[in-house]
Amino acid sequence: TLESSQTLTTKNMNSYLLVLSGALVFFMQAGFAMLCAGSVRRKNTQNTMLKNLLDACGAAVAFFFVGYAFAFGGDRVSGGGPSDPNRTGSTFLGAEQFVGTGDIDLPFYFFQYTFTAASVTIVAGTLAERCQMAAYLCYSFFLTGFIYPVVAHAGWSNYGFLSPANSNPLLGIGMIDFSGSGIVHLTGGTTALYATYILGSRRGRFYDATTGRPLDVPKPFPGHSVSLQMLGSFILWFGWFGFNPGTALLLVDNPYQAEIGALCAVNTFLASSAGCISALVIKMFLRHRQTGEFSFDLVAAMNGALTGLVSITAGCATVEPWAAIIVGLVGGALYLGASDLLIKCKIDDAVDAVPVHGVGGIWGLLSVGLLSAPERVRQAYGTNEHPGFFYSLSEGHSDASLLGCQVLGTLFICGWTLVTMLPFFLWLNFMGWFRCESVQELVGLDIAYNLGASHHGDAFKGEDEDVKE
Template sequence: MSNTTTTAISSDETLTIFKACSEAIDYDDGANAYALLQCVSSHIESDIDATQHALRSYLLLLSGALIFFMQAGFAMLVAGSVRRKNTRNSMLKNLLDAVGAAIAYFCVGYGFAFGGEMNEFAGSGLPDTTFIGLENFFGQGEIDYPFYFFQYTFFAASVTIVAGTLAERCQMGAYLGYSMFLTGFVYPVVAHAAWTAKGFLSPTHVEPLLGIGMVDFSGSGVVHCTGGFTALYATKILGSRRGRFYDINTGAALDVPKPMPGHSVALQMLGSFILWFGWYGFNPGTALLLTDNPYQAEIGALCAVNTFMASSGACIAALIVKMIWSYRETGRYSFDLLAAMNGTLSGLVSITAGCATLDLWAAFLVGAIAGVLYVFGSDLLVRIQIDDAVDAIPVHAMGGAWGVIAVGLFSVPKRLAQIYGEEAGKHPGFFYSFSNGGVNADLLACQVVGILFIIAWTMATMFPFFIWLNFMGWFRTGSVQELVGLDIAYNLDGGEAAAADEGGAGAAEEDMKPEYLDAYQRYREVMREQRIQDQEEEDP
């Protein structure tokens, strides 16, 4: 199917073009009359091209706006997943994600990821493969602004994944620092490798890896694995919330981890639906980057359909598995809303890589497997005592990795050829390779290499960064602040203001005991007296 666009040219516009061409051409003979027709035709084609370019730009901005609206979804999801005493702090961190990402993206992030992509490198003497981009820092140089905005929303989405994982125990300064480092350097290297013509993993490279490269259409690996594995390293170093796996008073390991449910399932559900809505900017919106591709409209529509197929399969699979699990443990069936909700998000993450290259049945299957992986992954984290307040690690790290691998298993030769060229169609998903009379695992191998690169790169950069933050004492908040709640510690003016704010900003919670507030007040008094003493010593 072709997406050929027809643009109606009014009679007045046609007459204007005809007059302009008539004045420029002497058409006394037939040859000049033919030149006149060519002139008119070229003017009309130019108008159509300009209209198509304007429409693409507008749709890219609209898709980017949908993706940016996912920030509201993340904010609501995290706010509902934490205890009420940490709600304001969690939402502020989500806001800082967008702000910090914008600053880092403007300064160096875009340049490292896509710098120079607007220029022609033929005959420039530059190598075919580069580690990072080398141009367009601080908004300088030739930039396609719709593309610039569209890619910013991807940057911001990746960095926000970590927000919920570190909830209720991370310092504000450390969080902003991590956001800018991830957006300014770590994520751009991954995006450059997978999505630019000079990236060693890119299928658009002049000589792609194994003839095909890593296919990650909308970012299961680039966006979600980068954010998900960063969240894993961060929470491993940061540690669990106090009282989650160890007794607050004695420090002894608990036989059964203490549940710390969020204060609002309604906010969690609202956030999930907002994220689901935003995903239709993520996946179909990426098809807008396939300029001059006659299959662009068909590919975009397939992305949209595969998106809801995978999310639906994941929701049902997670709900059923959790229901069977609860029956084996308690003897009765239980329909777990949170499992279904996070399973849906896992399905969305998993289909993001292959939304343009998978058939509908495969999308449903990939989503269903992602839903099952989420249930077992969430339980595994608890068993190994990794505290993830919103289950971002099983949703994004595990779901994203599975989505990238699934591309190497189920991608259709026809779809690969439509997007990346006829040569790419010769390297289909592993299960489809049998239709070509052999076994071809080139694409699967590239997908595995891509996942290993993302894991290795994020570990080599973010792991030392978090260790350094922790060593400097800038990473985790103090025990008193954590127990009393980060809203009071960082976002409200003391316990008195908290008590007057909507019933105490958590005072009704089980773990919000009066002695915690008293201890925090004493802590504030000691810190105030210490500051006064230091000032007197500096200026006697």
């Protein structure tokens, strides 16, 4: 009949668009790999990219066996209500549909896999140049198989205690994290922070490589190829247009689906651009105060754009375009501050993933609580009772329900990763499995683990000054 044919067309369309959006998100793996490869010294290129590659592959296996089941098992994944009208309330974990069994919504399955893979690989760059392969693989499986699914379940599942799709959402609204500033990026970013804190800084970065005395000025370890960094950043940016608008495809019965998807795209380009400009300009003026000269810091600009992207990911469906620009501007500034703070604390992050994904993720969650427009919240979540705090203030109320949910969500994600990942990394470290040996770090992990140098004919010719120490 015409009606069934109509339903079929709609289903086909949603399904295919979700597959294509997921493909864009998958391509972000290439972005992370190129960004990491360009950000490390040449002698560690292979090793870093291998971690990115294995994140994608390990995430697939972990997701198939347990990750999906823990995150979304038993859910009615598309649409707003719980799968079983008799089943309500919150659970800590899903526990159905292991190893791809049961009636799985395949496009959703694919799309969620790509998110899992994105979350885990955020950490790869932070730990670059000094982490043992085996330890990294353990971390990778642990995060994708258990830690991330718990967060995704809490925030997105119909039975998650933070989820707005819960039949009885937290504070009447739940945490709004539309595409995962918190669930995907903060989970990765905060894990990266704990990991690098335990792992320690790269040899010679903050402490003299021979005497171990703190350096007056941290030694910069610039990446070996800005072109690859730039390429990686642009690939990530491109993939984000699958990440954010793609999520709107999950709102299958929502009449505003098309508008929400397009709003996500518009907010995404505005916030990233604002973040880029903000980081570049602030950095320029800071440098000018220090040196008296204006200079342009390309890496700051790139990371500012990425922080803008991370920041808008939570609120891309619920803030207005002008607010997206504010989210981006603040995100770019926060990135610079956080990056400096890390260096002052002598915490070594080879790609600045903690400032970008961690701090950007927190700001993303909070900005939703401040700036979500009532009408946009209503379109995406079906209620406009709890808008962003500034909107509430401007109407003479002071409804901080949404902001409260966002704060609770932030604390949950930071706390959950703290109580699980911190002991895990401490244990790895205690066993001596976490950090590679000093000599391996000196010659480079490519030679130590990967049987050779990345750029043949180059690596032994003293082009990396570090080798000559």
